Amino acid sequence: MKTAIVTAEKRVEHITTEVPIMNISNLNVYSKSAHILKNINITIPKNKITVLLGPSGCGKTTLLKCMNRLTDLYSELRLDGTIEIDGQNILTERNRITEIRQKMGLVMQRPYPLPMSIYDNIAYGLKLKGVRDKNVIAEKVEKHLREVALWDEVKDRLKSSAQRLSIGQQQRLCLARGLAVEPEIILADEPTSALDPISSRVIEEQFSKLKDDYTIIMVTHILRQAKRLADYVVFMYYGEIIEHGNAADIFENPQTDILKEYMRVGH
Numbered sequence: 001m002k003t004a005i006v007t008a009e010k011r012v013e014h015i016t017t018e019v020p021i022m023n024i025s026n027l028n029v030y031s032k033s034a035h036i037l038k039n040i041n042i043t044i045p046k047n048k049i050t051v052l053l054g055p056s057g058c059g060k061t062t063l064l065k066c067m068n069r070l071t072d073l074y075s076e077l078r079l080d081g082t083i084e085i086d087g088q089n090i091l092t093e094r095n096r097i098t099e100i101r102q103k104m105g106l107v108m109q110r111p112y113p114l115p116m117s118i119y120d121n122i123a124y125g126l127k128l129k130g131v132r133d134k135n136v137i138a139e140k141v142e143k144h145l146r147e148v149a150l151w152d153e154v155k156d157r158l159k160s161s162a163q164r165l166s167i168g169q170q171q172r173l174c175l176a177r178g179l180a181v182e183p184e185i186i187l188a189d190e191p192t193s194a195l196d197p198i199s200s201r202v203i204e205e206q207f208s209k210l211k212d213d214y215t216i217i218m219v220t221h222i223l224r225q226a227k228r229l230a231d232y233v234v235f236m237y238y239g240e241i242i243e244h245g246n247a248a249d250i251f252e253n254p255q256t257d258i259l260k261e262y263m264r265v266g267h
């Protein structure tokens, strides 16, 4: 798709025809002293990798936190607008926050494996979901470790502590733990920022494969990574979305001076 519509003086939407999984409308986030996210309107496509891109402090992480209501943890933040998933506005669902979060796996900048064995890190999520059958648990542990390409590396030491794994392996384990609760969406906040280049590539390769089964929304400020991975790009600047659309359109045909400059400097 090549069409671009100028929706405001400096905001550009590259039209996309994908199947939506999440609709964000008129979303604003305020702290006591600042307007952090300004009138965010986007539709996130299903079974794609959406990259939230932009310079430090532009609001990428805050937008990601809104999507699973991690913003609830910060009493100083005030939100208005809507985030619809499966036709429900998650911002007004008072009692179903656990259910909402179970639809989403979260991968943070640094891996935080639970202080237990590799096996139990994944079994834990399954048990929380009510899975009791030991054979089913064993099958799923293997399945999810294979999904993140970790099985061959750990199959002979499943009962040893997860904290003895390398950081790159821990990040894949945390991804597998997130997958074990069978989310629809994976939210990833700079998931490779603590990793060496080889481990980073492994995570990137897993994301490219996982999008067949999951929708991935990833924060990065690394332009090259966005180019390698993104199907859909949301470019942010000072709390606003400046351009969003299919990755090929955004990267081959940026419309705004701000994005053109970001791409020039980012190379």
Ligand SMILES: Nc1ncnc2c1ncn2[C@@H]1O[C@H](COP(=O)(O)OP(=O)(O)OP(=O)(O)O)[C@@H](O)[C@H]1O
Pocket (backbone or CB within 6 Å): 031, 032, 034, 036, 054, 055, 056, 057, 058, 059, 060, 061, 062, 063, 074, 076, 077, 221
């Ligand atoms: N709980 C909060 N209270 C007050 N201000 C906040 C809070 N959370 C975020 N901010 C501010 O909102 C702005 C956006 O922060 P955010 O972490 O979303 O940016 P970012 O684009 O993810 O940056 P980075 O790439 O550096 O992680 C920043 O100015 C930050 O200081």
